Amino acid sequence: MRTEELVWASTVFLVLYLSWRVVQPLVTAIFFGFVLAYVFYPLQERLEEKLGKRESALAISLLMIAVGGALALKLILISVQVLTSLYTNVVNIFDWIATLPLPPDVLNFVQNFREQLIPRIADYISKGAFSLPWYLLQLLVFFFTFYYSLVYGDEISAQIKALLPESKRELGEEILSSVDRTLSALLRAWLLLNIAKGFLMTLGFIIFSVSDLYTAFLAGLLTFAFSFVPLFEGWMIWLAAAIYFWVNGMYGHAIGIAIYGFVLVSPLPDYTIRPMMVAKDAELDETLVFIGMIGGTWAMGLKGLIIGPIVLNLLLVLLKEWKKVTEFSLRPSSSPQGPSPRPPV
DSSP, rough: OHHHHHHHHHHHHHHHHHHHHHHHHGGGHHHHHHHHHHHHHHHHHHHHHHOOHHHHHHHHHHHHHHHHHHHHHHHHHHHHHHHHHHHHHHHHHHHHHHOOHHHHHHHHHHHHHHHHHHHHHHHHHHHHHHHHHHHHHHHHHHHHHHHHHHHHHHHHHHHHHHTTOGGGGGHHHHHHHHHHHHHHHHHHHHHHHHHHHHHHHHHHHHTTTOSSHHHHHHHHHHHHTTTTTTTTTTHHHHHHOOOHHHHHOOOHHHHHHHHHHHHHHHHHGGGGGHHHHHHHHHHHHHHHHHHHHHHHHHHHHHGGHHHHHHHHHHHHHHHHHHHHHHHHHOOOSSOOOOOOOOOOO
């Protein structure tokens, strides 16, 4: 019997390990497929009555792919321009430093630093270009996860609730309620803050005379869109404007738009205003949300921005439950107790 249990445990462990290895490269796409399906599920329920379950899910998914594809194409074009401009500016800066009357040791240090930095930047740009097929594969996985999550949303919810043990059903429902409340607060704060960042970016382009009104509006729209994209956020837009000013010798404008963008657009509001908004909606402590966002992003990338606060909130729920169990076990019994009966002789 011992050998049989050991074989089954080893088999289960092996299956779980191999399953994780298969899913691990696609975790981000699957995660955001589930999260956005959660966001759009109320719309799915409304359209389902008119179009049907699969038809409404397909319509929403195709709309998501169309909008996401257009934004991704625009993102790629702008990213190529920004990275190319960055590469050219870095080369020009090193060429300019080489013309300065500096000591030979300093010039040698600068030259050695250049020989290491420039190839790294070129390698980074080339890797980004060759990663396009991988991004398309991630988009395909996201599409199927998003679609089937909308189609089988009710079944998934029912299966999760069915897994709750009867003895701990109240605690399980409290955990699910906590996840739902925190996730809703995070997504609501994310959306509202991104709208505000887009408006402020448009206003910044007008204040600092970066471009005409149409381009300023486009910059705000791209800031809103890029705020949903890993690693990019809105800082790419004000950085491009700052580089434009710096190259044209308008150093005051470059510093001004950089400070304006850093403080009001990205990244400062993401770790100051957003935790306050989430804490208010989810009825959590601001410090806890802040730590969850910072630590989650550091540990898991963009998805950690959502997972971090949820995990810490679940930790609070479990600690409260542990406190209740501990207090109950230490509470003296209210029923009177007589003397212990003597053991029979």
